[in-house]
Amino acid sequence: MELTHLDGEGQAFMVDVGGKEMTERVAVAAALVKMKPETLELILAGNIKKGDVFASARIAGIMAAKRTPDLIPLCHPIPLTSAAVEVKPQKPDAVEIIVTVKCRYTTGVEMEALTAASVAALTIYDMCKAVDRGMEITCLRLLSKSGGRSGEYHRTETE
Amino acid sequence: MELTHLDGEGQAFMVDVGGKEMTERVAVAAALVKMKPETLELILAGNIKKGDVFASARIAGIMAAKRTPDLIPLCHPIPLTSAAVEVKPQKPDAVEIIVTVKCRYTTGVEMEALTAASVAALTIYDMCKAVDRGMEITCLRLLSKSGGRSGEYHRTETE
Amino acid sequence: MELTHLDGEGQAFMVDVGGKEMTERVAVAAALVKMKPETLELILAGNIKKGDVFASARIAGIMAAKRTPDLIPLCHPIPLTSAAVEVKPQKPDAVEIIVTVKCRYTTGVEMEALTAASVAALTIYDMCKAVDRGMEITCLRLLSKSGGRSGEYHRTETE
């Protein structure tokens, strides 16, 4: 077993995905923003009025999915076919973010989904930090992926 | 108490920092990448040889600090004066990332530090995902900030 | 009278703003998206539910203000201190966009305001084009500017 991004001498490079099969690929990632209950109440009250905190997080997440190869050094540029960011209050003290990204390509979109979830979470932090600096982003992880040679992956409870 | 990024009608906007004082500001953020013990061993073995996993994460984090206003919708463009990303193994099964960002400006660099920590962590995920898809990024949080009207902030254990 | 971006031989360059005074500068720009009345009704119906068309346009406009020097070749990078995008239905058949951008710098932010208004308008076009390909973006113009050597500017009716 070896780290695929390191060549024989341990130097980073972008692995060759040219010979891999072009298949439909889906990745789902999630994150949790933990906050004070009163912060969630403020967001939800604002949300009822105009929805901009959650809308901003969704838009930021979708745009970040597209910026992934600009951010993560060894990610390939991938023509994404769809991206969706769900932002859901988890009462009493958290917001859950679930991102689904798809492509039809020779490599998967796990990093796109994770990057989108991360930036959506950071956007919530940014918009609420004046009232709650202690928020924490946690559980940023891959829920599932399909397509590609390595087959399906579904995160299990024990992980 | 209200969310400062929402105007009277709940619409997002970039808050005016023009009237705030230009002071030296520092923000420190951290994150943890949880992984299998054998993944950490692989990184460290590679790291001993050439150091590229940790070096890549550091570079990606520093570059991401500079991209923050491109990613987080309501962040101001800020002329950063320094950025440093520490990547430290936490045996047996985690890597810790600590980012320190500084500027001399009218608004702080918390989002820059958090974004850098997040992208450094995602870079580690990307470079190791072929051997450990179940890695999880957690505890992404602000450790401290100083400078600015709202004074010093130091995260306490109980948060 | 001469075009300030062209040197003696007519070659483009980024004019030197180093010697100019650092003052508070404000620019206000606007645009109109003309559409079918039924398109506006659809947006408003969606808007009443969740507000995402207008929210997306606002976020896209604010982010575009920050990207202006990446897009307009001879624009200076400017540390913006605020940006706000208002998106207002103009019944029966238009949406009006008004952008206000501020900085404290040696050059103004007209281009940032105009670029933001343009991208906010294009975002509305994008989100509605499946139902109304004939929409037209019009009246993209500077409403006012203040600060700087050339003094105040307020667009008059006759222009």
Add this chain to the structure above:
Amino acid sequence: MELTHLDGEGQAFMVDVGGKEMTERVAVAAALVKMKPETLELILAGNIKKGDVFASARIAGIMAAKRTPDLIPLCHPIPLTSAAVEVKPQKPDAVEIIVTVKCRYTTGVEMEALTAASVAALTIYDMCKAVDRGMEITCLRLLSKSGGRSGEYHRTETE
């Protein structure tokens, strides 16, 4: 009839274009920059010497076509196969911009053509604003598109 970028709850997402057919697609967009007659004369005089105002607008437009998914939140990244920006004086008081963008992909390039036309027009504004702040960008619209399920579109006079 519904807005395709909004899901059942009115939340923005990037629509899935993975199942659509890969076909040759062309989009043509246009814009008009209205200005004082003496401004056009100045441009043309400069243009005769070196051509940099129009050349800058063409280059900025082409580069903007490639940046479209970075600017318009729900646009897909598309591998463009060509982009051309025509900049033509419309005597006595306007400059016309016509942009043609092509790709072979599962979704069209209308937004790329419109974004390019918009940025080319803004570049002309930027380079001439010192002599004519009252310029106005108008008639930014899609002239035609072909390829794709929705068939050909040609803008008609009455729109």
Add this chain to the structure above:
Amino acid sequence: MELTHLDGEGQAFMVDVGGKEMTERVAVAAALVKMKPETLELILAGNIKKGDVFASARIAGIMAAKRTPDLIPLCHPIPLTSAAVEVKPQKPDAVEIIVTVKCRYTTGVEMEALTAASVAALTIYDMCKAVDRGMEITCLRLLSKSGGRSGEYHRTETE
């Protein structure tokens, strides 16, 4: 013989690659950073400890390959399938950079390889400039290309 990026009137445009065949394409480019012998010694001493100068150059080069269409006005966006940057000391007074980029597409990746080599070299300059401002980047050139209608290219000594 004519310059393919200029149309009949000498105006720049992005040439149409839509009708070209999709083939495996490889480009190899190289550059040399000339420096004082003591600068190379310092790098190598640092490199033995942690390798960050060469690692930073490799990462910067790979990321730059992906940014090529953002930098070179008439380059097409290309879905790269791999990128590798080799950084090798050339004792006593130079560092050699060799970049290999691949894609499966209708146009080649020469510019990606050259841009990556250039940015890797500039990164070395940046990290060492405090001790050796007189460094010079030289011999930035295409070593070979394959794939595509124009056939193989291998640089010869006499060029």
Add this chain to the structure above:
Amino acid sequence: MELTHLDGEGQAFMVDVGGKEMTERVAVAAALVKMKPETLELILAGNIKKGDVFASARIAGIMAAKRTPDLIPLCHPIPLTSAAVEVKPQKPDAVEIIVTVKCRYTTGVEMEALTAASVAALTIYDMCKAVDRGMEITCLRLLSKSGGRSGEYHRTETE
């Protein structure tokens, strides 16, 4: 003597420029594009008609100066006050590029000038590569810098 971008353990970081004096800084860099004489003749013939090869190189160089912190990992974001790119034929077989960049800041703009010169040269390569694949970019170097603690630098012949 030590490399200022490496900390005690040889890890890359963005050096702190917060305590340095804000002064007027100028950097001048240059590069040479060597080509076949007939390639230069083709450019000049095109140039006489419309000037787009040189105009494109100038615009690309200016835009690249602004993108420098996105490309060079440890460069600070700097509010440039001016940038100018001169492109001059060096008969019979070369094009010379000279870039001047200025800022009023706590750190210098050498990397901005060098990056601009490099991208302007690559743009010429790109636009002419169909007729002359053997072109070579050479002599990319800093000609002079002023401002800042380390004083004036003027490249001498012997370097």
